[in-house]
Amino acid sequence: MILVKSLAVFIVNFILYLAFGSIFTVRRDRKWSVAVTLAVGFFAYYGLFALVCFPIMFTYRPLSLLAYVWLVPCVVIVGISAILFGKKWAEKLCDIRGDIAENRLLFAFVLAITVISVILTSITYNFTLDAAYYVANVTTNVDTNMINVYDAFTGSWQDHFELRYAFATYYTVDSVVCFLTGLPALIETKIVMSSVVMVIVNILYVHICRYFFDDTKRAVIMYAFMTAINYMFISMYTASNFLMTRTYEGKSIVANVSVIAIFTLYMILVKDADTKGLFVLLFIVCLGTATVSSTANMVIPAEVCILFIPYAVLHKKWGMIAKTILCIMPELVMMLIYVLYVKGYYAIYTFPR
Amino acid sequence: MQGVNVFENGIGYMLRCLSLYTSGTGYFVMYLIALAVLIASATERDRKLFLLPGLCGIVTIYNPFVPAVLEKLFDVSSEYYRLFWIAPVIVLVPYALTTLIMRVKPGGERRFVTAVVIAAFILGGNFVYADGIELAQNIYKIPDELIEISQIIHADSGSEYAKAFFEYDYNMEIRQYDPKMLLAIDREQYLYAVNYTYTDDMLGEDSDPANRILAPLVRNIKIRKSRFTGALEETKTQYVILSKGHPQAPFVKKCGLYEIAQTDTHVIYKYDLEDDTPFELVDYSDAEHRFSWRMLK
Numbered sequence: 001m002i003l004v005k006s007l008a009v010f011i012v013n014f015i016l017y018l019a020f021g022s023i024f025t026v027r028r029d030r031k032w033s034v035a036v037t038l039a040v041g042f043f044a045y046y047g048l049f050a051l052v053c054f055p056i057m058f059t060y061r062p063l064s065l066l067a068y069v070w071l072v073p074c075v076v077i078v079g080i081s082a083i084l085f086g087k088k089w090a091e092k093l094c095d096i097r098g099d100i101a102e103n104r105l106l107f108a109f110v111l112a113i114t115v116i117s118v119i120l121t122s123i124t125y126n127f128t129l130d131a132a133y134y135v136a137n138v139t140t141n142v143d144t145n146m147i148n149v150y151d152a153f154t155g156s157w158q159d160h161f162e163l164r165y166a167f168a169t170y171y172t173v174d175s176v177v178c179f180l181t182g183l184p185a186l187i188e189t190k191i192v193m194s195s196v197v198m199v200i201v202n203i204l205y206v207h208i209c210r211y212f213f214d215d216t217k218r219a220v221i222m223y224a225f226m227t228a229i230n231y232m233f234i235s236m237y238t239a240s241n242f243l244m245t246r247t248y249e250g251k252s253i254v255a256n257v258s259v260i261a262i263f264t265l266y267m268i269l270v271k272d273a274d275t276k277g278l279f280v281l282l283f284i285v286c287l288g289t290a291t292v293s294s295t296a297n298m299v300i301p302a303e304v305c306i307l308f309i310p311y312a313v314l315h316k317k318w319g320m321i322a323k324t325i326l327c328i329m330p331e332l333v334m335m336l337i338y339v340l341y342v343k344g345y346y347a348i349y350t351f352p353r
Numbered sequence: 354m355q356g357v358n359v360f361e362n363g364i365g366y367m368l369r370c371l372s373l374y375t376s377g378t379g380y381f382v383m384y385l386i387a388l389a390v391l392i393a394s395a396t397e398r399d400r401k402l403f404l405l406p407g408l409c410g411i412v413t414i415y416n417p418f419v420p421a422v423l424e425k426l427f428d429v430s431s432e433y434y435r436l437f438w439i440a441p442v443i444v445l446v447p448y449a450l451t452t453l454i455m456r457v458k459p460g461g462e463r464r465f466v467t468a469v470v471i472a473a474f475i476l477g478g479n480f481v482y483a484d485g486i487e488l489a490q491n492i493y494k495i496p497d498e499l500i501e502i503s504q505i506i507h508a509d510s511g512s513e514y515a516k517a518f519f520e521y522d523y524n525m526e527i528r529q530y531d532p533k534m535l536l537a538i539d540r541e542q543y544l545y546a547v548n549y550t551y552t553d554d555m556l557g558e559d560s561d562p563a564n565r566i567l568a569p570l571v572r573n574i575k576i577r578k579s580r581f582t583g584a585l586e587e588t589k590t591q592y593v594i595l596s597k598g599h600p601q602a603p604f605v606k607k608c609g610l611y612e613i614a615q616t617d618t619h620v621i622y623k624y625d626l627e628d629d630t631p632f633e634l635v636d637y638s639d640a641e642h643r644f645s646w647r648m649l650k
Contacts, residue, residue: 002492059642120482125489129525132540136528143532144634155514155528155535157635186493186529212448218455225447225474232478235376237354239438244481255438263441270401295435302414303439310409311401339427349645351635 005183006192013196016074017041018089019081020048024281026085034092035207036268038200039261040281043288047330048073050169050291057147057166060350064145067176103216106206106223113227114202117244118195126245131190134171134249138185141175148172149350160347167334170250170292194247197257201243204260211267250293258289258296259303266307273315279323282308283330290330297335301328358430364417366433374437379477384442387449403445410440450474495526498616503531505614505621506592514632517592518566520599521547523619535632537590538563546571562587569601578608585624589632593622 018034021041025032049070056066082089100107137152144150148166151158165171174188183192205226209219233240239255246252265282269275286304289296304324312320340346354373359366375381388407391399413419414436423429450470457463490497502523506515516535519527524543527534545551546567556568565584568574570593581604584590593610595602596619606612610622 055644058644060637060640061642062637120486123488125487125494127522127525129540129544131529132525136532139529139532146634146637149635151539152528153536153539153541155532155632184493184530186495190494191492208444209447213451218451221454222447222451225450226443228474228478229380229443229446231481232474233378233380233442234479234481234483235374235378237374237376237434237437238378239443241481251435255435259438260443263444266406267402270398295432298429298432299435299438302436306406306409306413306439310405314401314405343650345650346646346648349647351637351645352641352643353645353647 002183002187005181006187009177009181009183009188009192010195013192014038014199015078016045017200019078020044022081022085022088023077024277024284026088027277032088032092033207034096035203036261036264036281039204039257039264040284042200042257043261043285045288046170046173046291047284047288049173050167053147053169053172057169057172058161058348060146060149062145063141063147063175063179066147066172067179070176071180103219106216106220109220110202110206110223113223114199117202117227117230118198121194121198121244121247122191124245128246128249130246130249130251133165135185135189137165137171138174138178138189141172142178142185145179147175158350160349163338163341163348164294166348167338168250168291168293170253189248197247197253198243201256201260204257204264207264208260208267211264211271251295253292254289254295254299258285258292258300261285262300262303262307266311269308269311275317275320275323279320279327282324283327286327287330290334294334294338297331297338300331304328354431354434359420359424359433360430364421366420366430367415367417370420370434371437374434376479378479379473380442380446381437381440383446383449383477384440387445390449403441407440414439493530495530496523498618499523499526500530501616502594502619502621503527503534505616507531507533509613509623510591512631515592516588516590516632517594518570518590519594520570520596523594537566537585537588542567543571566590569604570595570599573600578604582608582624586627589626589628589630591624591626591629593624594619595622596620 017038018041021037021039021044022032024040024044025037052070052073053066056069133152137148140150140152140155141147148161149158150156151162152165171189174185174193177183178185178188205223206219209222209226213219213222230240230243234244235241239252239259242249242252243256262282262285265278265285269278282304286300289300304327308324309321312318312324354370357366357369357373362369371381388403391404391407395404420429420433423433454463454467454470457466489495491500493500506517514533514535516537517527518524518537521543524536524538525540528536542563546556551564551567553568553572553574556564556572556574558564559580562584565576565580566588568576569581585593593605595605597615599620602620605622608624610624612620613623614621
């Protein structure tokens with residue numbers, strides 16, 4: 001039963017990401033990519049969740065309320081997307097079928113590698129200190145039916161929110177899913193979400209390979225090298241290590257999904273030189289990433305500035321600099337809020353004072 | 354990054370971080386070589402994609418002076434390495450290697466180049482499963498024994514929540530599985546005791562009862578029995594789980610704890626609290642649900 005539920009949650013996640021992402025990527029007059037749509041949808045989902053979560057969490061209302069409230073935008077957005085983009089999805093499905101028929105080698109290879117990677121990350125045991133908070137936070141929220149009010153490490157009540165973690169609402173989504181489905185936290189985090197992340201990463205890799213090479217053989221070779229780097233570029237600190245051993249952590253998502261998604265958007269900019277709608281996508285990725293891990297507050301502004309500002313200067317597109325800075329505002333605001341909290345300037349309490 | 358900080362390393366900090374980040378792997382070097390090659394031979398697209406951001410990165414975030422400046426604003430020592438994630442090693446190196454292989458004429462020459470590239474690739478890496486694959490013992494991906502201990506304690510406790518002291522690994526893992534197991538020691542306290550951030554003098558302070566649990570059970574510091582049992586009372590810790598042969602097992606027994614069960618490698622001790630009022634969640638039913646915050650400075 002747990003396996004069936006896990007598979008169902010895994011599939012529903014992708015439906016949600018497709019629905020959320022389509023709102024920003026699918027347009028009548030232009031091509032759209034499933035890879036970019038899923039990546040943008042992933043971050044749109046987490047970004048919107050944070051906006052719904054904060055007022056409920058900071059007024060210490062129960063997790064159950066958040067879970068039921070969160071169902072509303074999910075159902076509405078999936079419904080609207082299905083009505084607006086259902087035809088586009090069906091057309092894309094036909095395109096993908098045709099693409100698979102023409103490039104069997106590439107898709108068979110990608111499928112095999114992705115399945116192997118998902119299995120390996122799901123069945124291996126890894127001891128990490130960070131899981132002591134992240135996963136225990138999910139179990140604690142579900143058990144107490146509160147949101148970040150109890151200390152995940154010990155279970156004791158906290159008089160104020162630990163903002164290092166409270167703003168990273170990625171794990172609160174896991175709490176909501178566990179509450180609604182009854183899935184154990186360890187399975188939701190370490191198996192379901194690990195698999196989701198691994199699949200999204202591989203979809204983005206395929207998109208990147210095909211950006212560089214139309215030829216299937218070359219794309220397969222590049223994809224093989226990308227996979228090999230993830231299996232071989234291992235030290236305690238590399239993005240690949242996080243992907244292969246700590247897949248479920250927010251840091252792994254920042255390092256492997258956000259960083260690659262932003263690079264993919266930059267690739268689109270370089271290829272098409274068309275910025276129409278691109279900075280909305282970039283903003284969504286940045287907004288969603290800010291709610292995944294506080295690591296984003298340092299990494300994402302640096303990446304976005306390094307990619308987009310030199311390009312803007314080179315092409316003398318000065319307005320692009322303002323848009324770039326606007327995109328990283330979620331991280332800059334989070335950084336300010338976080339630094340002020342760490343330096344002891346304020347506290348947000350878990351009970352009225 | 355553990356053991357490396359800006360204060361001690363100055364402008365050498367960035368290179369020290371990079372060295373630890375790569376840890377003997379060659380892919381970052383391959384990335385830099387590929388960048389260098391791009392300067393001479395790249396298409397306009399590739400220059401914009403890799404060279405422009407790469408050079409911009411080298412003069413900004415990978416500039417050795419930058420961490421020293423950043424350190425004055427934020428504590429970056431532990432997290433600076435994450436900026437290396439931005440370098441698109443995972444894109445540029447595979448792209449460059451693929452281009453290199455496919456540029457060579459098909460036949461023996463290409464096979465040779467492919468073999469050299471693959472050899473360099475393998476020699477330049479640390480395989481993620483080089484030490485073997487450690488399979489999870491169950492679907493929860495925590496040790497079976499920990500689940501067994503959890504069941505034993507809850508069967509014995511009789512109340513919804515139980516509070517316990519576990520050794521390092523289990524202390525970090527138990528609440529991922531069992532949120533009804535409260536812990537006497539939190540993660541940071543345990544880490545600081547294990548890595549000697551807490552000195553013996555600090556652990557000798559009475560102000561925090563956790564010190565009087567950590568001192569004997571983690572650091573093997575001798576303390577009076579009454580100080581230890583007082584700490585158990587203050588923290589309402591009823592169970593102590595130690596590995597078999599733990600040097601403090603005799604001390605724990607002298608303090609009045611008694612064994613209630615054994616697993617393969619652990620012994621579960623119980624302490625009868627004088628005040629065994631069960632733990633209860635805070636009642637929010639009458640609370641006014643409003644945003645509550647205060648400026649503290």
